[in-house]
Amino acid sequence: MSANAPTSPAAPRTTPPSGPWDAIVIGGSSGAIDALNALVPALPARLCAAVIVVLHLPRDRRSLLVDIFRERCALPVLEAEDQLWIQPGHLYFAPPDYHLLVDQGPRLALSVGAPVYFSRPSIDVLFESAADCYGDRLMGILLSGANEDGAQGLAAIQAAGGRTVVQAPSSAAMPTMPNAALARLDVDDALTPDEIAAMLSQLPTQPVL
Amino acid sequence: MPASAKARVDDIEQRLLLDAIYHHYHYDFRQYAQASLKRRLQSALTQFGCKTLSQLQDRVLHEPSVFTALLQFLTVQVSDMFRDPAYFLALRTEVIPILRTYPSIKVWVAGCSAGEEVYSLAILLAEEGLLDRALIYATDINPHALRAAEQGVFDLDRVAAFTSNHARSGGRSSLSDYYSARYGRVVFDKRLREHMVFSDHSLATDSVFAEVHLISCRNVLIYFERDLQSRALGLFHDALVHRGFLGLGSRESLRFSAQADNFDDFVLEERIYRKKAGL
Numbered sequence: 001m002s003a004n005a006p007t008s009p010a011a012p013r014t015t016p017p018s019g020p021w022d023a024i025v026i027g028g029s030s031g032a033i034d035a036l037n038a039l040v041p042a043l044p045a046r047l048c049a050a051v052i053v054v055l056h057l058p059r060d061r062r063s064l065l066v067d068i069f070r071e072r073c074a075l076p077v078l079e080a081e082d083q084l085w086i087q088p089g090h091l092y093f094a095p096p097d098y099h100l101l102v103d104q105g106p107r108l109a110l111s112v113g114a115p116v117y118f119s120r121p122s123i124d125v126l127f128e129s130a131a132d133c134y135g136d137r138l139m140g141i142l143l144s145g146a147n148e149d150g151a152q153g154l155a156a157i158q159a160a161g162g163r164t165v166v167q168a169p170s171s172a173a174m175p176t177m178p179n180a181a182l183a184r185l186d187v188d189d190a191l192t193p194d195e196i197a198a199m200l201s202q203l204p205t206q207p208v209l
Numbered sequence: 210m211p212a213s214a215k216a217r218v219d220d221i222e223q224r225l226l227l228d229a230i231y232h233h234y235h236y237d238f239r240q241y242a243q244a245s246l247k248r249r250l251q252s253a254l255t256q257f258g259c260k261t262l263s264q265l266q267d268r269v270l271h272e273p274s275v276f277t278a279l280l281q282f283l284t285v286q287v288s289d290m291f292r293d294p295a296y297f298l299a300l301r302t303e304v305i306p307i308l309r310t311y312p313s314i315k316v317w318v319a320g321c322s323a324g325e326e327v328y329s330l331a332i333l334l335a336e337e338g339l340l341d342r343a344l345i346y347a348t349d350i351n352p353h354a355l356r357a358a359e360q361g362v363f364d365l366d367r368v369a370a371f372t373s374n375h376a377r378s379g380g381r382s383s384l385s386d387y388y389s390a391r392y393g394r395v396v397f398d399k400r401l402r403e404h405m406v407f408s409d410h411s412l413a414t415d416s417v418f419a420e421v422h423l424i425s426c427r428n429v430l431i432y433f434e435r436d437l438q439s440r441a442l443g444l445f446h447d448a449l450v451h452r453g454f455l456g457l458g459s460r461e462s463l464r465f466s467a468q469a470d471n472f473d474d475f476v477l478e479e480r481i482y483r484k485k486a487g488l
Contacts, residue, residue, distance in 0.1 A: 082431045083438070083465045095460050098431075103244040110431045110460050111245040112287050129244040135213050160212045 016188035017163045020204060021049040022137040023086065023102070025130045027123030027153070029056040029145030031173025035193040036069070036143070042197035043091065045074035046206040049139075051091040052080070052102070052130065054121045056145070059097040066093055082110040089206060094121035101129035117149040127153025136161030141196060143167045145177030155185045165189045165196060222262035223247060229266050234276055236350060237413040238283055240437035246283070253282040277353070284351045285432060288325040289367070290384075291374035293459050296427070297333060298379045299479040304454050305337050308422055314343040315421040317448060319412060319441070320429030321347035324358025328387075329375075330425065331401040336381040340404055346419060348410035359407045361397035368395055412441040417448045424449060428458035435465060442468035446484060455482045 028035060032055055043051060057063055063079065070077040073091055078084075080092045086106045094100035095110070100121050103109040109129075116122035127140050127150060140157040142150045144167055158164045164187045169175035171192040181187055191199065223246070227239045238246065250262060257275065259265040268275045291297050308314050314334070318327045327347040334340040349355050363371075368384070375384045388395040410418065412429070424445050430438045445455050446468055455472060457480040463469040472482040 081462065082460055083435060098460055099245070101242075101244040101248070103242050109242045109244050111242075111248075111285065112428045112431070112458075113245065113248065113285055114287060125248065129248070132216055132219075132244065132247070135216065160216065 017136055017161055019139070019163070020137065021139045021163075022088075022134050023050045023052060023106070023130060024139045024141065024200075025127055025157075026051065026053045026141045026143065027055070027127065027145075027150040027177075028143030028167075029119070029123075029147060029149065029174065029177060031144030031146075034144070034173060035167055035171075035196075038193035038197045039141075039200060040069050040091070041072045041074075042201040043073060043075055044201055044203065044205050045089075046208070047075060047089045048204045048206055050086045050088055051075065052086070052094075052100070052108075052126065053092065054094040054100055054123045054126045056119045056121070056123075056149070057096040059120070063093065063096050069093075080108045080110070082108065084108045094126065096121075099125040101125060102133045103129070104133065106133050117147045119147070119149050123150035124153040128156045131156040131160040131162060134160075134162065138162035139165065141165045141167075142178055142181050143193075144172035144174045146174040147176060148180035150177055151180040151184045154181045154187070158185050158188075163188050165191060165199075167196070168192050219247070219262070222266070223250065226250070226262045226266045226269070229270055230276070233270055235414070236280070236283075237411065240413065240434045241283075241432050242434055245285075245432060249282045249285070253279055256282070280351050281353060284322070284349070284354065285428075286322045286351070286354055288322055288428070289374060290325045290329045290363075290371035291378045291380075292325065292329075292427075293479075294374045294377035294379075296378075296456065296459065296479045296481075297329060297374075298377070299476040299481055300330075300423075300456065301333060301337065301379045303476050304423065304481065305333075305339070307454075309337070309339060311422060312342065314339055314423075315419060316343060316345045317419070317421040317424045317426075318345060318347045319410075319424060319426040319445070321349050321358055321407075322351070322354050323363075324354075324361060325363075325371075326425060326427065327358060327405055328361060328397050328401060329378075331404060332375070332380075332382075332384070332387050333378070334404075335387075335401065340401070343404055345405045346421065347405055347407050350409065350411045350413075352409060355407050355409060359402070359405075361402055362394050363397075365390055365393045365395055412444060413437055417444055419448065420450055421448050421453065422450050423454045423456070425456045427456065428461070430461050431458065439466050439468060442466050446471050449484045451484070452486060453484045455484070456480060457482070
């Protein structure tokens with residue numbers, strides 16, 4: 001357990017937060033595309049929650065994530081734009097070379113602030129801002145990656161009462177990222193991509209009108 | 210204190226701090242996008258050794274030097290020369306041919322920070338043979354950044370990236386023609402600076418100061434809430450000549466603003482807009 005983790009020995013966690021969720025934030029770096037390949041197709045149409053994803057990307061290239069996942073997702077898939085209202089049942093990807101934040105509204109906001117762990121977009125930036133905005137109505141999922149971005153953000157989600165999930169390190173191409181979170185906080189679940197997919201597929205959906 | 214209550218207190222403290230800054234120093238951050246401002250204020254807390262924004266507010270009100278230092282956190286200063294080369298390429302190929310038809314050319318770089326974009330545009334104009342009849346107004350709210358911009362000095366280790374961006378922007382010369390390197394830094398040529406005017410100007414509180422043919426304001430509006438974005442875009446509209454040009458950051462757009470109807474898309478992919486006729 002890292003020095004930054006909550007140290008109070010009391011208060012063993014009771015049952016993990018069970019939702020409902022207004023948003024699901026997902027972060028990952030190397031190896032995370034493979035996990036997303038399992039997760040994204042599992043998202044049910046008309047999902048009640050919005051889904052917001054930060055993957056570490058090369059800075060100077062157009063992101064292909066929207067093109068890659070649009071075909072295979074039951075939700076509308078968009079690249080995040082500044083000032084966009086966050087809609088339930090939509091999937092947003094962070095654009096390359098910008099931090100993506102959740103601001104009051106809730107709306108998407110972008111910034112070109114300094115990189116975090118050499119990364120822009122940064123998972124911590126998304127997770128912490130989303131935790132501020134959504135509080136206990138947020139689920140955070142941290143996937144495979146070769147650095148420690150996202151651990152602090154996942155801790156912020158937990159502190160705000162949200163649910164925390166990491167990709168089981170044994171199933172991750174690069175376990176550093178989920179391991180950093182496991183060292184830092186009492187993560188609710190460590191699951192394989194297929195197990196996360198199964199959990200997502202059971203999430204509540206909006207009724208057809 | 211439960212997490213939700215703490216978040217509420219944090220929000221209150223942030224509003225109070227911004228009010229205090231506005232009333233005492235007349236810098237208006239009240240309509241800045243709060244989430245990213247919060248992040249910057251959190252790093253300021255660490256820097257100043259304050260536990261809460263209330264403590265920081267106390268120091269800001271009673272120690273002017275703390276406010277000056279805090280301004281570096283409140284304003285974002287991350288840019289590169291020729292950042293997004295495709296934007297500069299589009300200016301070169303699509304906008305310059307029209308600017309060329311004017312006897313004199315005025316450009317406004319709004320939110321110029323440490324001047325990366327100002328020097329980029331000056332070099333572009335020089336390469337196109339237009340610098341001699343051009344004037345670039347470079348404005349920012351941060352006096353420290355303006356001073357740095359006026360110096361035209363950058364760390365040598367950034368120049369490789371600048372050079373590569375410049376080449377990809379369709380640069381017709383070598384970037385090194387425009388600077389001299391010494392002691393780990395580069396200093397840009399005085400010839401460029403003779404065509405620049407640096408000035409303190411706030412998009413939140415000031416009004417139009419000149420008529421210009423091109424405004425470049427990139428990755429500034431993303432720090433504003435919608436109403437403030439609209440105010441800034443209104444200023445731009447008023448400052449532009451008939452059929453003048455406006456360039457925004459690669460992820461910014463006019464579509465959420467009341468000003469959307471007052472501009473035509475010019476190079477949409479690069480977020481270059483043109484003021485509509487007759488407005």
